[in-house]
Amino acid sequence: MRRVYLDNSATTPVDRRVIDAMLPYLTEKFGNASSVHFFGQEARAAVDRARREVAALINARPNEIVLLSGGTEANNLALRGVAESNAQHGRHIITSAIEHSAVRGVCDALEGRGWEVTRLPVYEDGVVRIEDVRAALRPDTVLVTVMLANNEIGTIQPIMEIGQLIQEERARGRKHLWLHTDAVQAAGRMMVDVENLNCDLLSLSAHKLNAPKGIGALFVRRSVRLTPQNVGGHQERERRAGTEAVGSIVAFGEAARLAREELDGRIAHLRALRDRFEAGVTARISDIVFNGHRERRLPHLSNISFRFIEGEGLLINLDMQGIAVSTGSACSSGSLEPSPVIRALGRSDELARGSIRFSLGKDTTDEDITYVLEVLPRAVENLRCLSPLYQQSVANCEFQVSS
Numbered sequence: 001m002r003r004v005y006l007d008n009s010a011t012t013p014v015d016r017r018v019i020d021a022m023l024p025y026l027t028e029k030f031g032n033a034s035s036v037h038f039f040g041q042e043a044r045a046a047v048d049r050a051r052r053e054v055a056a057l058i059n060a061r062p063n064e065i066v067l068l069s070g071g072t073e074a075n076n077l078a079l080r081g082v083a084e085s086n087a088q089h090g091r092h093i094i095t096s097a098i099e100h101s102a103v104r105g106v107c108d109a110l111e112g113r114g115w116e117v118t119r120l121p122v123y124e125d126g127v128v129r130i131e132d133v134r135a136a137l138r139p140d141t142v143l144v145t146v147m148l149a150n151n152e153i154g155t156i157q158p159i160m161e162i163g164q165l166i167q168e169e170r171a172r173g174r175k176h177l178w179l180h181t182d183a184v185q186a187a188g189r190m191m192v193d194v195e196n197l198n199c200d201l202l203s204l205s206a207h208k209l210n211a212p213k214g215i216g217a218l219f220v221r222r223s224v225r226l227t228p229q230n231v232g233g234h235q236e237r238e239r240r241a242g243t244e245a246v247g248s249i250v251a252f253g254e255a256a257r258l259a260r261e262e263l264d265g266r267i268a269h270l271r272a273l274r275d276r277f278e279a280g281v282t283a284r285i286s287d288i289v290f291n292g293h294r295e296r297r298l299p300h301l302s303n304i305s306f307r308f309i310e311g312e313g314l315l316i317n318l319d320m321q322g323i324a325v326s327t328g329s330a331c332s333s334g335s336l337e338p339s340p341v342i343r344a345l346g347r348s349d350e351l352a353r354g355s356i357r358f359s360l361g362k363d364t365t366d367e368d369i370t371y372v373l374e375v376l377p378r379a380v381e382n383l384r385c386l387s388p389l390y391q392q393s394v395a396n397c398e399f400q401v402s403s
C-alpha cells in the first residue's frame with residue numbers, strides 16, 4: 001500500500017544528512033562535553049558548533065541559546081522561569097486561547113499557584129488582536145506568551161507588534177515585562193528572527209525540523225533573568241543542569257543549518273503543494289470549511305472541517321488507505337472532545353469535531369498529493385453516506401448503504 005505522511009506538524013522524519021552528522025557522536029566521538037580530556041573537548045566543540053547553528057537559524061547569539069529536551073521543556077523553563085524570577089514584581093500573565101498544551105498546561109499550573117492568567121481571544125481567523133493585548137496589560141503583568149504560529153491551524157500571530165508594544169512599555173519604565181513566543185511550529189517553515197520579532201524568549205523543538213525527538217532550545221535574551229527549573233549541574237550556564245545530549249545536539253545543529261540554507265526553497269515547495277491540495281479539495285468536495293486565516297499562516301498546513309462527519313472517523317478511514325493525518329480532537333473517556341483551537345474560532349461543535357489537519361513536509365511529493373486527492377473525496381463521501389444528517393440533506397446519495 002502507498003503511504004503518504006501528512007502529519008509533519010506532529011513530527012518530521014529525520015533527514016539523512018542529519019543522521020550522518022550525528023552518528024560519529026554516538027560512536028567514536030562519544031565524550032561527555034564537560035570532561036577535560038580530548039574526548040570531552042571534541043564533544044564540547046561539537047556542542048558549540050551546533051549552538052551557533054541553532055542561534056543562526058533565529059538570528060540570536062550563541063550564548064542566548066539554552067539547549068534542552070524539546071519544546072515542552074523550553075515552554076516550561078520560559079514560563080516558570082520568568083514567573084518565578086519576577087514574582088516580586090507581579091503575578092499576571094497574558095496568553096492566547098489557542099496555545100499548545102505545553103504553554104496552556106504551564107499557565108494552568110501557575111494559576112493554581114497564585115498567578116493570574118488572561119487568555120486572549122483569537123476571533124474567526126485565529127489571530128490575536130494587538131488592541132486586546134494592550135487592553136489586557138496591567139501594572140502587575142510580568143509575561144506575555146503568545147505562540148508565533150499555531151500547531152493546528154498554522155495561523156501566524158502578530159509577535160512583532162506585541163514586541164513593539166512591550167518595548168514601548170519598557171521605554172515608559174516597565175522593566176519587568178517579558179515576551180515569550182512558542183516558535184516550535186514556525187521554525188524552518190517561515191523566517192524566524194528574534195531581533196525582528198522583538199521577543200525576549202523563544203521556544204524551539206528539533207523534531208519539527210527533521211531532527212530527532214527529545215532535543216530543543218530556548219532563546220533567552222541576555223537581559224532576561226530566569227529561575228532554572230533543572231538544577232544540580234553547571235551545564236548551559238547554570239540555566240539547565242544535565243549532561244548534554246551531544247549526538248542529538250549535533251543533529252539539531254545540522255537540521256538548523258539545513259533549514260536556514262534551504263528555507264526559501266522549502267517554503268516555495270510547501271506552499272505550491274498545499275495550494276494545489278486545497279484547490280483540489282475545493283473542486284472535489286462540497287460542504288467544507290477551511291479553518292484559520294487564509295494568508296497569515298504557515299505554508300505547510302491546511303485545516304479543514306468536513307460537515308456531517310467526525311474527524312476521527314475520517315482519520316481512521318484515511319489511515320486504512322495509507323494516509324496519515326491528524327485531528328485536534330482528543331478521544332477521552334470514550335467521548336470525542338472537540339478541538340479547543342477550532343472552538344476558539346467560534347466554530348460549532350460539529351465543525352470542530354469534523355476538522356482534520358493536513359501538514360506537509362519538505363519531502364512531500366506531487367504524487368503524494370495526487371494520491372490524497374484521489375482517496376479523500378471517496379472517503380468523505382463514504383462516511384457522509386453513513387451519516388443520517390447528510391442523508392437528510394442529500395436525497396440522492398450515490399453510495400447509500402442499505403440497513
Ligand SMILES: Cc1ncc(COP(=O)(O)O)c(C=O)c1O
Nearest residue numbers: 070071072100102151184185205
Ligand atoms: C506549538 C508547539 N509547542 C510545543 C510543542 C512540544 O514540543 P516537544 O514535542 O518538543 O516537547 C509542540 C509539539 O507538538 C508544538 O506543536
